[in-house]
Amino acid sequence: MESVYWVLSWACHRKCVHCYDDRFRPYVRDELEGVVREGxxxxxxxVRNLPDDFTYSHPFPDGRTERxxxxxxxxxxxxxxxxxxxxxxxxxxxAIRTKFGDRVRVSVQTTxxxxxxxILADMKARGVWxxxxxxxxxxxxxxxxxxxxxxxxxxxAMFAGQGFTQVSLSTRRxxxxxxxxxxxxxxxxxxxxWIGELWPRGRAWTNGLSDATLxxxxxxxxxxxxxxxxxxxxxxxxxxxxxxDVYPCCLKTREPLGNLTEERLEDILASLRGHPAFEAxxxxxxxxxxxxxxxxxxxxxxxxxxxxxxxxxxxxLCIACDRFHDAVLxxxxxxxxxxxxxxxxxxxxx
Numbered sequence: 001m002e003s004v005y006w007v008l009s010w011a012c013h014r015k016c017v018h019c020y021d022d023r024f025r026p027y028v029r030d031e032l033e034g035v036v037r038e039g040x041x042x043x044x045x046x047v048r049n050l051p052d053d054f055t056y057s058h059p060f061p062d063g064r065t066e067r068x069x070x071x072x073x074x075x076x077x078x079x080x081x082x083x084x085x086x087x088x089x090x091x092x093x094x095a096i097r098t099k100f101g102d103r104v105r106v107s108v109q110t111t112x113x114x115x116x117x118x119i120l121a122d123m124k125a126r127g128v129w130x131x132x133x134x135x136x137x138x139x140x141x142x143x144x145x146x147x148x149x150x151x152x153x154x155x156x157a158m159f160a161g162q163g164f165t166q167v168s169l170s171t172r173r174x175x176x177x178x179x180x181x182x183x184x185x186x187x188x189x190x191x192x193x194w195i196g197e198l199w200p201r202g203r204a205w206t207n208g209l210s211d212a213t214l215x216x217x218x219x220x221x222x223x224x225x226x227x228x229x230x231x232x233x234x235x236x237x238x239x240x241x242x243x244x245d246v247y248p249c250c251l252k253t254r255e256p257l258g259n260l261t262e263e264r265l266e267d268i269l270a271s272l273r274g275h276p277a278f279e280a281x282x283x284x285x286x287x288x289x290x291x292x293x294x295x296x297x298x299x300x301x302x303x304x305x306x307x308x309x310x311x312x313x314x315x316x317l318c319i320a321c322d323r324f325h326d327a328v329l330x331x332x333x334x335x336x337x338x339x340x341x342x343x344x345x346x347x348x349x350x
Contacts, residue, residue, distance in 0.1 A: 137188025
């Protein structure tokens with residue numbers, strides 16, 4: 001794989017208005033123990049069922065290719081909040097390092113306001129290649145506009161003290177993905193980012209913040225479904241939830257493709273190849289995912305029409321994808337999962 005985006009826990013110290021999932025929020029007492037325990041029970045089996053060969057083929061304009069190390073992106077919620085950091089995040093880093101050594105790049109996403117020199121040292125010692133500070137936008141309370149500058153200055157000093165080098169998502173001349181790191185960068189949900197319009201999900205949807213249109217194809221963008229089945233190729237990425245459920249995109253389809261505590265990622269993806277709906281998602285073409293089932297592009301565009309919780313008209317193919325899953329694809333996915341399980345059971349019996 002080029003990358004997996006793995007949410008380790010729903011726990012977060014913030015409840016941002018633009019968040020793509022309502023489950024990302026502060027938890028206390030028994031609820032906190034529950035979400036921590038969920039990730040704690042799952043991470044070892046998830047690591048075990050990730051591909052042993054975590055490399056991908058990087059193409060060059062002249063036709064050459066080279067094998068590169070893929071990335072495991074660990075995120076939340078907030079991975080640095082206690083006790084997620086000690087009971088889930090650090091043990092997951094250790095499990096990844098035990099399985100892959102230095103054959104995989106580990107990237108960590110964090111809001112930034114919980115980072116300390118000690119935590120940076122802990123991450124560096126556990127092989128973290130990149131720390132991405134994701135809270136640099138006006139949706140994060142206290143980090144709006146120039147309010148974030150003092151935190152950035154503090155972070156710059158902490159990263160420099162631990163030997164991290166700053167890079168940027170807009171870097172073009174330097175291909176830092178080939179370098180050992182460690183690196184850090186800043187990003188956030190602003191109009192110039194790939195999620196600038198905000199996904200029609202979670203609190204962003206509830207608060208009427210997504211201004212995507214029918215022409216906005218999140219599926220073909222970074223963290224969308226495009227190339228999710230192309231293991232070993234550029235662009236191959238899936239999203240994993242704390243319990244091991246796996247999805248073709250970070251937005252998450254209505255039904256998980258499978259669960260990595262139960263089966264290998266290779267087996268899940270292999271079982272979907274050739275299916276017209278998943279091949280359409282793999283092309284980054286959600287409008288054609290229902291063609292073989294009588295859902296024409298015109299119908300998908302009609303199903304994409306809805307009204308926001310604030311009463312405003314809205315249209316995006318993510319809405320149509322949800323409705324197609326509800327009406328057609330959910331039982332198909334469950335049937336494919338059942339067939340995989342039956343095949344494993346039959347193999348074990350023989």
